Amino acid sequence: MKFFWQQFLSFLVLLLLTVAIMTNRMVNNITDELTQNRQEQLLNYGYNIINNNFSREDLVRTSQLLASENILIQVYLPDGSTIYPTYDQRFDANLDDSDLIRIAQGEILGFRTVDRQSKDGKIEPYLIVYLPHQNVGQFPEGFISLGAPLDSLEGQLADVQKNILASFIFAVMVGIVISYLLAIYQNRKIKRLQEATKVIASGQYDIDLDTSGNDEFANLTRDFKAMADSLAESQEEIERQEELRRQFMMDVAHEMRTPLTTMSGLLEGLQYNMIPESQRERSLELIAQETARLTRLVNENLDYEKVATRQIYLNKRAINGREFFEQIYQQMSVKAEGSGDRIVVEASDQLIFWADYDRLVQIVINLVTNAIQFSQESDIILKGFMTDDASVIQVIDHGIGISPKDQRAIWERFYKVDESRKNTEYGESGIGLSLVKSLVEAHEGTIAVESELNVGSTFTVRLPHQTHTEEGT
Numbered sequence: 001m002k003f004f005w006q007q008f009l010s011f012l013v014l015l016l017l018t019v020a021i022m023t024n025r026m027v028n029n030i031t032d033e034l035t036q037n038r039q040e041q042l043l044n045y046g047y048n049i050i051n052n053n054f055s056r057e058d059l060v061r062t063s064q065l066l067a068s069e070n071i072l073i074q075v076y077l078p079d080g081s082t083i084y085p086t087y088d089q090r091f092d093a094n095l096d097d098s099d100l101i102r103i104a105q106g107e108i109l110g111f112r113t114v115d116r117q118s119k120d121g122k123i124e125p126y127l128i129v130y131l132p133h134q135n136v137g138q139f140p141e142g143f144i145s146l147g148a149p150l151d152s153l154e155g156q157l158a159d160v161q162k163n164i165l166a167s168f169i170f171a172v173m174v175g176i177v178i179s180y181l182l183a184i185y186q187n188r189k190i191k192r193l194q195e196a197t198k199v200i201a202s203g204q205y206d207i208d209l210d211t212s213g214n215d216e217f218a219n220l221t222r223d224f225k226a227m228a229d230s231l232a233e234s235q236e237e238i239e240r241q242e243e244l245r246r247q248f249m250m251d252v253a254h255e256m257r258t259p260l261t262t263m264s265g266l267l268e269g270l271q272y273n274m275i276p277e278s279q280r281e282r283s284l285e286l287i288a289q290e291t292a293r294l295t296r297l298v299n300e301n302l303d304y305e306k307v308a309t310r311q312i313y314l315n316k317r318a319i320n321g322r323e324f325f326e327q328i329y330q331q332m333s334v335k336a337e338g339s340g341d342r343i344v345v346e347a348s349d350q351l352i353f354w355a356d357y358d359r360l361v362q363i364v365i366n367l368v369t370n371a372i373q374f375s376q377e378s379d380i381i382l383k384g385f386m387t388d389d390a391s392v393i394q395v396i397d398h399g400i401g402i403s404p405k406d407q408r409a410i411w412e413r414f415y416k417v418d419e420s421r422k423n424t425e426y427g428e429s430g431i432g433l434s435l436v437k438s439l440v441e442a443h444e445g446t447i448a449v450e451s452e453l454n455v456g457s458t459f460t461v462r463l464p465h466q467t468h469t470e471e472g473t
Contacts, residue, residue: 015175030160042146046131070149077142103132103143125150259290314356321351321384332368340377347384353391354466366432367395367459375399390462402451411437
């Protein structure tokens with residue numbers, strides 16, 4: 001069954017059930033109210049007769065006055081025998097002994113349905129109340145009854161039921177219309193979501209949905225819109241990453257082609273004795289340098305894959321920070337001087353790093369190389385200190401800086417800054433900062449950058465201290 005008809009029938013059944021229950025309660029309440037009113041009316045007549053000590057003549061006149069309402073008055077002895085208006089015992093009180101005892105004790109009996117003779121001589125069912133009395137007029141002690149024909153009350157109830165039935169039918173008709181309109185309204189929201197789903201399935205994520213309202217459909221629409229926006233952003237990110245990947249592959253191919261071309265030419269020259277004997281040693285040195293360059297490119301990518309998938313094993317140990325920085329200085333000072341830079345070490349002898357030595361070298365070498373690429377003729381500060389929860393490494397340069405946009409992107413694997421903005425003589429191609437970030441995170445540390453264009457950059461690495469668990473290993 002379609003959702004539209006499910007909604008329509010649900011609304012309609014709920015409405016019909018509600019109206020039926022209300023109608024039934026209304027009929028019962030009105031019936032009780034009419035019965036109660038008629039009982040109170042008869043009791044009031046009875047109290048008036050008893051309190052005013054009516055004689056037989058008074059009862060005759062009262063009976064004549066109430067004849068228009070078909071109200072019947074009778075007087076009984078304590079045993080239930082009738083003595084007014086007739087002595088015909090076919091019309092006695094028709095009460096059992098327990099009821100007679102209750103009346104004798106002064107209790108009033110409410111409505112009882114009893115057959116009585118009407119004014120036109122017909123036997124009809126009457127609703128009767130019974131009141132005890134003591135010596136009313138010329139009547140001996142006993143009780144009196146006042147009754148009204150049942151058909152008059154039933155007639156009133158029939159009129160009420162007709163009116164309620166008409167109202168019920170009207171309410172059902174209105175309910176059908178309202179249920180139909182509500183089902184259309186709800187179904188329209190679902191159709192809009194269905195259409196939006198088809199649009200998204202076709203690859204278009206820019207959809208326009210009405211997200212106003214506070215009901216569940218509005219919440220679902222807002223969630224659906226948020227999902228579509230997220231898919232659009234994901235698609236844009238996928239396309240951007242794909243573009244970065246393509247650019248990266250072109251860069252890698254270019255970087256690999258250059259040393260391969262050099263090596264191919266030198267090997268061909270050596271093979272056919274085209275290179276003079278005096279230059280052969282230099283040619284072999286160039287081949288070794290280009291081979292090392294290719295190895296480094298391949299190893300960087302292999303390292304990234306291993307680190308990103310947590311396939312590396314870290315052999316952590318306590319490292320003297322001052323001695324570590326001096327080692328980095330020895331390795332990188334010549335390269336820095338070639339760019340006109342100078343490496344400055346700021347660290348105390350008490351500085352300790354808890355890390356894998358080779359991976360820490362890889363992290364810091366990449367950061368220092370990055371600083372050399374983007375600065376010239378300035379100091380590059382290699383700074384270290386300890387806090388309560390971590391050992392901190394800072395690589396500070398005074399170079400060209402990094403724009404806010406680039407600061408968010410430099411950690412991505414395939415991202416590459418504008419080549420025109422760096423010192424290409426000492427530039428590198430690869431995934432340096434992405435690999436650095438992965439290695440730092442493998443140490444359960446953090447890395448951040450603060451930079452300002454044409455002022456410089458500060459890369460900060462925080463490595464946690466040795467834990468009690470690690471102490472026991």
